[in-house]
Structures are given as structure tokens and as C-alpha cells.
Amino acid sequence: MATQDFAAKQAHAHAAPQGFLRKWVFSLDHKVIGLQYYFLALIAVFVGMFLSLLMRIHLIWPTAVLPLVGEIKPENYLSLLTMHGTIMVFFVLTTAPQGGFGNYFLPIQIGAPDMAFPVLNMLSFWTTFLGFLVLIAAFFVAGGAPLHGWTGYAPLSALPSAGPGQALGADLWIISIAIFCIGALMGALNFITTTLDMRAKGMSLMRMPLTCWAWFITAILGLLAFGVLLSAGILLLMDRNLGSSFFVPLVTVNGQILDHKGGSPLLWQHLFWFFGHPEVYIAILPAMGLCSQLISVFSRKPIFGYKAMVYAILSIGFLGFMVWGHHMFMSGMSPYSAFAFSVMTMAIGVPSAIKTFNWLGTLMHARIHFSSPMLFAIGFVSLFVSGGISGPFLAQPVLDIPLHDTYFVPGHFHLIMGVASIFGIFAATYYWFPKMFGRMMSESLARWHFWFSFIGTYAIFMPMHYLGLAGHPRRYSQLTEVAYLHGLVPLQKFITFAAFVTIAAQFIFLINLFWSMKFGEKATDNPWNATTLEWTTATPPPHDNFGGHTPVVHHGPYEYSVPNAPRDYVMQTDPESVPAH
Amino acid sequence: MGLVLLIVIWLITLVSTYFFVAKTWWFPPGASAAAPLIDHHFTVTFILMGIVFVAAQLSLGFLVWKYRDRGSSSKAVYSHGNTTLEILWTVLTAVLFIGLNLMSSSIWASERFRPAAADAQRVEVTAMQFAWYFRYPGPDGKFGATRPELEDASTGGEGAVGLDTSDPASKDDVVSGVMYLPVNREIELILRSHDVIHSFFVPAMRFKQDAVPGLAIHMHFTPTRTGDFEIACAELCGLGHYKMHGIVKVVSQEDFDRWMAAREAENQ
Numbered sequence: 001m002a003t004q005d006f007a008a009k010q011a012h013a014h015a016a017p018q019g020f021l022r023k024w025v026f027s028l029d030h031k032v033i034g035l036q037y038y039f040l041a042l043i044a045v046f047v048g049m050f051l052s053l054l055m056r057i058h059l060i061w062p063t064a065v066l067p068l069v070g071e072i073k074p075e076n077y078l079s080l081l082t083m084h085g086t087i088m089v090f091f092v093l094t095t096a097p098q099g100g101f102g103n104y105f106l107p108i109q110i111g112a113p114d115m116a117f118p119v120l121n122m123l124s125f126w127t128t129f130l131g132f133l134v135l136i137a138a139f140f141v142a143g144g145a146p147l148h149g150w151t152g153y154a155p156l157s158a159l160p161s162a163g164p165g166q167a168l169g170a171d172l173w174i175i176s177i178a179i180f181c182i183g184a185l186m187g188a189l190n191f192i193t194t195t196l197d198m199r200a201k202g203m204s205l206m207r208m209p210l211t212c213w214a215w216f217i218t219a220i221l222g223l224l225a226f227g228v229l230l231s232a233g234i235l236l237l238m239d240r241n242l243g244s245s246f247f248v249p250l251v252t253v254n255g256q257i258l259d260h261k262g263g264s265p266l267l268w269q270h271l272f273w274f275f276g277h278p279e280v281y282i283a284i285l286p287a288m289g290l291c292s293q294l295i296s297v298f299s300r301k302p303i304f305g306y307k308a309m310v311y312a313i314l315s316i317g318f319l320g321f322m323v324w325g326h327h328m329f330m331s332g333m334s335p336y337s338a339f340a341f342s343v344m345t346m347a348i349g350v351p352s353a354i355k356t357f358n359w360l361g362t363l364m365h366a367r368i369h370f371s372s373p374m375l376f377a378i379g380f381v382s383l384f385v386s387g388g389i390s391g392p393f394l395a396q397p398v399l400d401i402p403l404h405d406t407y408f409v410p411g412h413f414h415l416i417m418g419v420a421s422i423f424g425i426f427a428a429t430y431y432w433f434p435k436m437f438g439r440m441m442s443e444s445l446a447r448w449h450f451w452f453s454f455i456g457t458y459a460i461f462m463p464m465h466y467l468g469l470a471g472h473p474r475r476y477s478q479l480t481e482v483a484y485l486h487g488l489v490p491l492q493k494f495i496t497f498a499a500f501v502t503i504a505a506q507f508i509f510l511i512n513l514f515w516s517m518k519f520g521e522k523a524t525d526n527p528w529n530a531t532t533l534e535w536t537t538a539t540p541p542p543h544d545n546f547g548g549h550t551p552v553v554h555h556g557p558y559e560y561s562v563p564n565a566p567r568d569y570v571m572q573t574d575p576e577s578v579p580a581h
Numbered sequence: 582m583g584l585v586l587l588i589v590i591w592l593i594t595l596v597s598t599y600f601f602v603a604k605t606w607w608f609p610p611g612a613s614a615a616a617p618l619i620d621h622h623f624t625v626t627f628i629l630m631g632i633v634f635v636a637a638q639l640s641l642g643f644l645v646w647k648y649r650d651r652g653s654s655s656k657a658v659y660s661h662g663n664t665t666l667e668i669l670w671t672v673l674t675a676v677l678f679i680g681l682n683l684m685s686s687s688i689w690a691s692e693r694f695r696p697a698a699a700d701a702q703r704v705e706v707t708a709m710q711f712a713w714y715f716r717y718p719g720p721d722g723k724f725g726a727t728r729p730e731l732e733d734a735s736t737g738g739e740g741a742v743g744l745d746t747s748d749p750a751s752k753d754d755v756v757s758g759v760m761y762l763p764v765n766r767e768i769e770l771i772l773r774s775h776d777v778i779h780s781f782f783v784p785a786m787r788f789k790q791d792a793v794p795g796l797a798i799h800m801h802f803t804p805t806r807t808g809d810f811e812i813a814c815a816e817l818c819g820l821g822h823y824k825m826h827g828i829v830k831v832v833s834q835e836d837f838d839r840w841m842a843a844r845e846a847e848n849q
Binding site: 073074075078147148149153155156159162163164248249250251252253254255257262263264265266299300301302303304305306308330331332335336338339342343346347349350353354356357358360361363364365366367368369370375378381382385386389390392393395396397398399401402404405406451454455458462465466467469470471473474475476477478479480481482483484488491560561562563568 | 582583586589590593597600601605606607608609618619622623626627630633634637638640641644645648649650651655656657658659660661662663664666667670671674675678679681682685686688689692693694709710729730732733734735743772775776777778780782784787788789790791793794795796798811813814815816817818819820821822823824826
């Protein structure tokens with residue numbers, strides 16, 4: 001059954017480090033590394049959010065001169081959207097759920113003393129951090145940050161002369177992503193090895209919490225996807241700097257015939273989306289796993305259909321690699337392959353629907369506690385449904401004709417991979433904060449944060465679907481030129497006002513986070529009466545997680561309201577004699 | 582708290598759905614032969630997915646209210662799920678999703694698998710940062726050669742597309758900054774780009790296709806209404822993306838012939 005790899009255990013047999021540098025900066029402890037990833041993502045998310053606010057302001061007041069920022073020109077708007085997308089996708093949605101919470105809680109939840117490769121773990125964080133610095137540097141070089149969007153479609157991304165920001169800024173953007181890929185690959189290897197080799201006695205795969213399943217499959221997706229993006233990035237750098245023509249055919253820019261020929265712009269799209277679509281699942285699978293967990297904990301009920309949930313995660317991971325072409329229906333790709341990609345995309349909707357049904361099934365006949373993590377988990381389900389339901393529109397090439405590259409698309413993906421995943425991160429923060437910092441967060445602040453975020457999210461992103469139906473193209477810095485956009489300005493104004501309120505509400509979260517670290521009520525070891533292993537150990541957990549002993553697992557992860565049990569839950573480590581399924 | 586959640590989730594659902602059903606912001610009226618087909622399939626998808634959306638959100642709101650913790654009187658039921666239900670909803674969603682997909686495949690096939698009719702009016706669309714040019718082959722039905730080294734955007738018209746005037750086939754070619762099209766006749770588009778990817782999007786025609794440098798992409802559609810329709814670039818192409826727009830003027834075949842004759846006369 002589960003194995004405890006001796007060598008891996010030896011590797012961690014280092015004593016708890018002394019000194020600030022070894023303990024908090026170049027730490028080998030997965031918990032500290034998890035926090036480092038988390039705080040990196042926290043900085044990144046506020047930067048990314050600030051950029052989106054500037055975009056929203058520019059859209060409705062194009063000539064406004066802002067304090068400190070000055071006037072936003074059309075090319076600045078495109079730089080803002082490029083950096084917003086890149087920061088959010090890579091340094092928030094990939095970094096916090098997997099690098100942050102995955103790092104901190106995967107080893108504890110499976111009963112391991114650390115990750116399999118602690119040094120690699122440290123390296124993967126510092127690599128990611130370096131990637132972030134390089135990305136931010138793009139703002140400060142001549143020409144500024146690139147304007148080719150987070151998808152970096154060639155030839156725009158490949159030609160330094162194609163626009164401001166496409167010179168050094170674009171090089172830094174590619175290098176940053178390449179560095180990020182290297183960090184993500186190291187992390188993925190570590191997660192996979194740890195899950196396979198470091199589980200405690202009795203922790204069979206089918207006894208793992210769904211969070212661990214999600215982190216495990218996410219790591220496999222990362223291993224297969226980031227390698228491709230890394231290669232594509234290197235090829236793009238070569239096109240830009242070494243005169244190769246992987247992605248650039250013969251083109252004329254500003255009246256100059258450039259020294260390229262024979263390259264294929266569509267090749268970039270294939271490589272990018274071969275990464276890009278699995279990336280969507282990299283962002284949301286951990287949130288799915290976590291919300292499954294939370295809905296069970298706060299419903300005081302076993303998760304409905306544990307096995308179906310595991311199979312759904314597996315099939316989402318598998319099918320996720322066969323749908324990338326649905327981003328390319330209008331690209332000039334063969335219309336026959338569009339048909340195949342469309343069928344696969346509709347098929348991936350099935351496991352997503354199964355998960356939703358199972359969440360609702362868990363809520364049925366439950367005894368729901370509305371603690372803040374649960375509020376965000378419920379919000380996650382609602383957003384997941386709303387963002388998911390527009391998928392089958394975009395997945396059909398015929399309907400994609402009017403909708404592709406309109407606001408319908410950002411409406412769709414912000415609800416589902418953006419904010420639904422962010423709700424997962426919030427839920428995880430409220431849920432695990434007591435374990436990580438030994439104190440409780442303020443429930444009343446958390447509730448205000450929830451209501452503003454939940455309603456605000458809908459107010460921002462639902463209208464984007466209406467804009468898309470009306471034919472509003474994405475990535476337009478001004479609405480002045482195309483006549484049919486004039487009538488849509490009031491809706492754009494509404495979105496900007498909603499964004500102001502929603503963004504302001506995020507400071508409630510920030511205040512709660514830092515205030516509670518210092519002044520929050522002291523937390524007990526198991527404040528939510530949950531069953532998984534992290535709640536069996538001290539708060540915060542000791543350096544080796546379980547204080548010198550290795551837990552032995554006897555039960556599945558979701559034993560709540562067990563008939564005849566002494567409490568309404570059975571811990572995974574409770575002795576076999578405790579009645580359970 | 583359960584009741585507040587129910588009210589908020591239900592309100593969000595009903596308000597969101599209202600604006601879709603009321604069509605407050607909607608597709609512009611269709612102006613091509615494919616538009617009614619696409620709109621019809623959109624409506625079918627919209628009704629089916631709309632039912633799923635409303636049902637899922639209303640149940641979520643209802644369940645969190647109904648099964649809220651009511652102190653000692655409430656008890657959760659210990660259950661690990663129900664295999665029959667799992668199979669049922671897996672099969673139902675699979676049938677729904679794949680069925681929808683198959684329903685729309687014939688429209689896609691007629692739009693994209695079938696080549697344009699032999700008598701279609703051919704128009705070459707050339708995209709460049711940040712303008713559209715439209716070239717007609719003239720009476721000989723042949724497009725003259727173009728050469729990148731002759732491209733000169735500053736001259737507009739023939740110079741912008743790089744027309745090689747030494748090629749006899751190019752003599753009667755007409756290049757225009759406005760797209761004139763005859764109504765009720767199939768149009769064959771040949772999409773090209775000089776620099777980066779652009780996308781030719783005419784919302785009223787329910788038509789969109791990227792123009793990719795290095796490729797000549799053949800597409801077709803049939804305008805069914807006369808009038809002016811806006812073209813908007815739908816693929817991020819640089820700092821002027823937002824102003825890369827144009828006009829399709831759909832006119833009667835006679836008006837189209839008259840316009841073409843006038844342009845030919847200018848060329849002489």
C-alpha cells in the first residue's frame with residue numbers, strides 16, 4: 001500500500017534550521033516555502049488588480065490624467081492588459097493554489113515530514129520569484145511592457161518593430177515566462193514524487209483527501225504543459241534575437257520587409273494553447289479539490305460520490321490535453337480539426353457537470369455551518385456554474401463565430417478560471433489560516449469580504465457576456481472609433497463602477513489577514529472539527545509536521561455524521577475500532 | 582445566513598437571466614444567409630443551457646437554506662452518494678453536450694467545409710496595421726500579382742496591397758478602402774495579412790475569420806440585406822487595434838456593377 005520512502009525521509013532528517021536566513025528566506029521547510037509562494041501571489045494579485053483598475057478607468061475616461069500614473073495611452077492600455085493577464089495567470093492562479101497551499105498542506109495531509117526533494121522545492125520558489133522580478137522589470141525598460149496580450153500571438157510578439165513595448169519589454173516577458181516554467185517543472189516533479197512515495201501507512205490513494213488528488217493531477221498537468229511552453233518561449237526568443245523563423249513568415253512592418261520567411265504563426269498558437277488549456281485546469285483543479293473538501297467539512301457529511309470525484313479529476317486532466325484547438329476555431333486552422341476539438345471540449349463538460357452535481361448532492365440532507373470558508377466554497381460553486389455554462393457556447397465552432405474574441409470570452413474565463421479559482425484561494429486562506437498562524441481570522445470581516453466579492457464579481461463579469469453578444473471585441477483601448485460600440489459605453493461604465501467597489505472590498509481581506517496574524521483569537525488544533533491529518537498535529541505544525549511520530553491512517557477523509565461514533569466526525573487517524581464506513 | 586444566501590443567489594440568477602431573455606444587449610439583426618441558422622442554434626443552446634443554469638443556481642440557493650444547521654434538531658444524513666444518480670446525470674449531460682454539438686455541425690460544415698460556389702463574387706481582403714483593403718479581380722476574373730517589395734501603405738489603394746502593375750492581370754484589378762458587395766450573391770473572401778494577425782469581424786454577418794500573414798484563407802458568406810455594416814478587427818494587432826475598422830456596403834447587383842464600372846473607368 002502506501003510507502004514511506006526511506007531515502008526521502010533521510011533527506012529531510014535535517015534539524016530545524018536556526019537563523020533568520022535559513023529559517024525564513026532560503027528555507028527547505030515546505031511550510032515556509034508554501035508561505036513564500038502565498039505571499040508572492042498576494043503581492044502579485046494586488047499588482048494585477050491595480051493594473052485592471054487602471055484599464056477600467058482608461059476605458060471609460062480615456063483622457064483622464066491620473067496622479068502618479070499620468071495619462072494612459074492606447075499602447076499603455078495594451079501593456080496593462082498583457083501584464084494583468086500574465087501576472088494573474090502565472091503568478092497568482094498557478095502560484096497560490098499549488099505552490100502555496102499545495103506546498104504547505106500536501107505533505108501534511110498525506111502524513112509526510114516534508115516534500116520529497118526539499119532543496120528542489122526551495123529552488124523552485126526562488127526561480128518563480130526571479131521570474132516575477134523579470135516580468136515586473138518589463139515596465140521599466142525603454143518602450144515599456146509588451147502589448148501582445150498574455151497569449152503573445154506571433155508575429156506580433158516576435159517582431160520588435162511591431163509596436164511600443166515589443167522590443168526589450170517583450171524579451172523580458174518571454175524570459176520571465178521561461179523562468180517561471182522551469183520553476184513550475186521543478187515543483188511538479190516534487191509534488192508527483194511526494195504523492196507517490198511519501199504517503200503515511202494506511203494512506204492509500206483512495207483515502208487521500210480530494211485536495212491531494214487535485215494537487216497531484218495538477219502537478220502532472222504542469223509537468224506535461226510547462227515543458228511545451230518553455231520550448232515555445234525559447235523558439236520565440238530565437239525568432240526575435242537570432243534570426244530564425246519558426247513563427248514568422250515573410251512580413252512587411254512599417255513598410256520594411258523583414259528578414260524572415262516560411263514560419264507559421266499558427267504553430268505558436270498550437271504550442272501556446274497546448275500549454276494554455278491545461279493551464280486553465282492547473283488554476284482551477286486545486287480550487288475544485290479544496291471546495292469539495294470544505295463542502296463536506298461544513299455540511300458535516302461525507303462528500304457525495306468520492307470515487308466519481310476522483311474519476312472526474314482524472315478525466316478532466318486527461319481530456320484537458322485534447323481540447324486546445326477550441327481557442328483556434330477562427331485562426332485558419334483546418335475546419336475539420338475544429339470539429340474534433342469541439343467534440344472533445346463538449347466531452348470535458350461532462351466531468352465538470354458531475355462535480356457540480358456531487359457538490360449539490362453533498363449539500364442535500366446536510367447540516368450546513370456558514371463559516372467563512374464555506375461561504376467562499378458556496379460562492380465557488382455558484383461562480384463555477386455561471387462560468388461553466390457559457391463554455392458550451394464557445395465550444396461550438398458555429399457559435400464561436402460571433403463570440404470569439406469578444407467580451408463574452410473574458411466574461412466566461414474570468415468567472416470560472418479567474419474568480420472561481422480566487423474564491424478557492426480565499427476559502428483556503430480562511431480555512432487554513434488557523435493552522436498556519438495559530439489564530440482565527442475575523443468572521444465578521446470575512447463575511448463583509450464575501451458579500452462584496454460575490455455580488456461584485458457578478459456585477460463585473462455578467463455584463464461582459466452582454467457586451468460580447470453585442471459584438472464588442474476584446475482588447476479595445478477606446479470605444480470611440482467603432483460606431484456600434486458607442487451604445488455600449490453605459491454598460492462599460494457600470495462595470496468600472498462595480499470594479500471600484502469590488503477592488504476596494506479586497507482591502508477588507510488584506511486588513512483581516514494581517515490584523516488576525518497578530519490579534520486574532522487563538523486557534524485550537526482542530527477548530528473546524530475536520531478529519532484530515534493537518535488537524536491532528538500542533539498549531540502551527542512543528543518542523544517535521546508531526547513532532548517525531550508518523551501518523552497511521554485508518555479511515556477515509558470524509559467521515560462526518562457517522563452513526564454510532566462518539567463525535568460527529570471520525571479523524572483519519574482514529575483507531576480502526578471507531579465505527580465508520 | 583442561509584436565507585440571505587438563497588435570496589442573493591436567486592436574485593443574481595434572475596437578474597442575469599432577465600437581461601439575456603429581454604435581449605437588452607443582443608446580436609445586431611442578421612444580414613447574411615448564415616445568420617438565421619447561427620441565431621437559431623444559439624437560441625436552442627441558450628434555452629437548454631439556460632435551464633441548466635437557472636436550475637443549478639436555484640437548487641444551490643435552496644439547498645443551502647433548507648439544510649442550514651438548525652442546532653440540535655438538525656442532523657446530517659451519513660451517505661457516500663448514489664451510483665445510480667451518478668450514472669444518470671453523467672449520461673444526461675453527455676447526451677445534452679454531444680447532442681448540441683452534433684446539431685450544429687451541419688451549419689459549420691456548410692460555412693467552412695464547402696468551398697465557395699464557382700460564380701461567387703471574389704474579394705481579396707488585405708489586413709495591415711491598422712487598415713483593411715479590398716481588391717476585386719475585375720472583368721478578367723483574375724487577381725494580378727502582388728509583391729511585398731511594392732507595398733507602400735502611404736499611397737493607399739493599389740500601392741498599399743503591393744499590386745504589380747506590370748502584370749497584365751492586374752490592369753483591371755480594383756482596390757478599395759470600402760468593401761462593396763452585391764446583395765444575395767455568395768462572396769468568396771481571400772484573407773491575407775501583411776504584418777501580424779488581424780481578424781475580419783462583421784457582427785451583422787455573423788462572420789469572423791483571422792487574417793494570417795503567410796496564409797491566403799478562403800472563406801465565403803452571402804449578404805442578404807442592403808445597407809452599411811461595420812467591420813471591427815477582432816484580433817489584437819498592436820496599438821491601433823481599436824481603430825482598425827471598416828465598412829461593408831451591401832448594394833443591389835446593379836449598383837454594385839455601376840460602382841465597379843466607375844472604379845474601372847478611374848483606373849484607365
